[in-house]
Amino acid sequence: MGGQVNTLGIANTLRVACLSASVWTLASLAAVPQAAALDGWSDGARPIWGGDVAREQEQFERNRSMMYRKRFPEFMTGGAQPAITPVAPPVIALNKPEPQGTIIVDTRGKRLIYVLADNKAYQYPISVGRIGFTWTGTQKISKVADWPTWTPPPEMIAREPWLPKTMTGGVNNPLGAKALYLGNSLYRIHGTNDPKTIGFASSSGCFRMMNHHVVHLATMAGVGTEVRVVSRY
Numbered sequence: 004m005g006g007q008v009n010t011l012g013i014a015n016t017l018r019v020a021c022l023s024a025s026v027w028t029l030a031s032l033a034a035v036p037q038a039a040a041l042d043g044w045s046d047g048a049r050p051i052w053g054g055d056v057a058r059e060q061e062q063f064e065r066n067r068s069m070m071y072r073k074r075f076p077e078f079m080t081g082g083a084q085p086a087i088t089p090v091a092p093p094v095i096a097l098n099k100p101e102p103q104g105t106i107i108v109d110t111r112g113k114r115l116i117y118v119l120a121d122n123k124a125y126q127y128p129i130s131v132g133r134i135g136f137t138w139t140g141t142q143k144i145s146k147v148a149d150w151p152t153w154t155p156p157p158e159m160i161a162r163e164p165w166l167p168k169t170m171t172g173g174v175n176n177p178l179g180a181k182a183l184y185l186g187n188s189l190y191r192i193h194g195t196n197d198p199k200t201i202g203f204a205s206s207s208g209c210f211r212m213m214n215h216h217v218v219h220l221a222t223m224a225g226v227g228t229e230v231r232v233v234s235r236y
Contacts, residue, residue: 074165081173084150087180087194089219092127094119105229106192106220108210109236110137113202115192115210116236117220127220130195130211133204137234142185144192144228147221148172151182156189159207180214181221185230192230193217 100122101107107116107124110131117125132138150172160166170176179194194214195201201213212220 075167077168079167079170079175081150081153081171081176083174084172084180085174087214087218089222090213090215091219092125092216094123095126097122097124102229104223105231106224107236108192108230108232110139110232111235113204115212115220117223125220127212127216128201129192130200130203130205132206132208136206136208137204138190138208139232139234141229141231142188142190144183144224144226144230145186146182146184147225148182148184150176150180151178151191151193152176153178179211179217181217183217183221183224183228183230192220 095116097116097118101118101124103118103120105118107118108114108129108131109116113129113131115127115129117127119125152172153170153176154168155163155166160168172178175196177196178191179196182191182193184191190208190210192210192212194217195211198213200206200211205211
């Protein structure tokens with residue numbers, strides 16, 4: 004009889020513990036919308052937790068390593084260069100005046116803003132530099148190129164020796180349909196051959212856009228356009 008009492012007591016204790024954990028979990032989940040709202044989330048966007056980001060980055064690096072395990076030829080052809088129809092992104096309202104024609108890159112928000120008249124702006128989703136490759140500052144566009152040739156800099160070749168020395172422009176080229184070069188730096192705003200990376204921190208410091216978006220941006224932005232890169236806007 005004593006053994007039965009102990010068993011029932013243990014079972015009851017476990018049930019109470021599970022119930023408490025469930026109540027705590029529900030309370031935590033219930034607090035998410037409020038926390039998300041305070042952090043500026045809108046339009047139904049879901050919060051990205053720190054653990055999610057780390058797991059996504061780890062998975063990306065693992066896939067990338069497997070993809071590039073085989074050394075590429077030194078000189079590669081980028082493939083076809085089809086005509087890309089420009090597509091405009093959503094227009095948003097800005098909460099403070101900005102100079103019309105300015106580009107603002109919000110690295111935390113993974114978005115690029117092109118300022119229009121009347122405190123409005125185009126907002127494009129982008130990919131930004133992964134951990135260790137983020138930067139902030141102001142540059143001006145120094146060159147715009149269609150289907151640019153890709154020549155990885157020596158620093159990138161040192162990190163990833165399997166990369167080609169150069170690749171002509173085309174649909175297989177990681178710079179995509181167009182590139183807007185930022186000053187004399189190695190950084191660019193450019194298209195991509197891998198749309199899945201948009202919205203993630205996955206580059207070596209450049210800002211990737213969907214090809215139809217970068218073509219649209221280039222109809223307005225050109226040599227001399229100011230680009231302001233900030234950690235949060």
